[in-house]
Amino acid sequence: GQNIDQPTEMTATEGAIVQINCTYQTSGFNGLFWYQQHAGEAPTFLSYNVLDGLEEKGRFSSFLSRSKGYSYLLLKELQMKDSASYLCAVMDSNYQLIWGAGTKLIIKP
Amino acid sequence: IAGITQAPTSQILAAGRRMTLRCTQDMRHNAMYWYRQDLGLGLRLIHYSNTAGTTGKGEVPDGYSVSRANTDDFPLTLASAVPSQTSVYFCASSDGIQGNEQFFGPGTRLTVL
Numbered sequence: 001g002q003n004i005d006q007p008t009e010m011t012a013t014e015g016a017i018v019q020i021n022c023t024y025q026t027s028g029f030n031g032l033f034w035y036q037q038h039a040g041e042a043p044t045f046l047s048y049n050v051l052d053g054l055e056e057k058g059r060f061s062s063f064l065s066r067s068k069g070y071s072y073l074l075l076k077e078l079q080m081k082d083s084a085s086y087l088c089a090v091m092d093s094n095y096q097l098i099w100g101a102g103t104k105l106i107i108k109p
Numbered sequence: 110i111a112g113i114t115q116a117p118t119s120q121i122l123a124a125g126r127r128m129t130l131r132c133t134q135d136m137r138h139n140a141m142y143w144y145r146q147d148l149g150l151g152l153r154l155i156h157y158s159n160t161a162g163t164t165g166k167g168e169v170p171d172g173y174s175v176s177r178a179n180t181d182d183f184p185l186t187l188a189s190a191v192p193s194q195t196s197v198y199f200c201a202s203s204d205g206i207q208g209n210e211q212f213f214g215p216g217t218r219l220t221v222l
Binding site: 033099102 | 149150151152153154167199206207208210211212213214215216
């Protein structure tokens with residue numbers, strides 16, 4: 001079966017760095033996405049990795065290792081507005097997204 | 110319109126009633142999707158359409174139907190609602206299907222009693 005695993009909840013301090021991990025087992029792989037979802041709102045796109053390595057975009061970076069079925073999202077210089085759920089999704093061989101349940105990130109001052 | 114709109118924003122529905130959730134996008138995206146989001150679970154794909162005139166079944170299609178008569182609109186119909194269809198429904202679109210980000214509508218919160 002297809003499976004995406006990520007921690008249910010994480011807590012971090014304003015100004016700090018946090019790493020959210022995602023492991024996956026899917027039928028085929030056509031890229032991995034990270035989305036941010038604030039409570040009561042729609043998911044919004046953060047990053048896309050299809051090749052191994054690190055993609056940096058401002059305060060956010062995403063890493064992929066296809067051989068390990070592993071990705072992480074790194075958030076630096078945390079701000080209170082980063083409190084949200086972070087969703088990991090893998091595009092399978094049918095070009096459909098398989099979604100993890102999301103990691104709720106709580107930022108404390 | 111800018112992006113994707115969904116209607117209604119929320120709805121309370123009696124079991125057994127028919128309901129259509131509306132979705133419209135103005136980005137001329139070929140692909141559109143319907144997901145449901147339930148607490149503790151990831152987004153689950155209900156139906157999708159890779160281009161106008163075609164539709165396909167996702168992970169949880171039972172009890173739902175869709176149509177794609179044109180590029181912009183992708184309505185989702187519940188023929189006879191049941192309480193297990195209580196959920197938040199998101200419509201999304203993408204410009205192609207290979208590695209393109211999906212843009213999401215604001216969602217419809219549906220309660221079936």
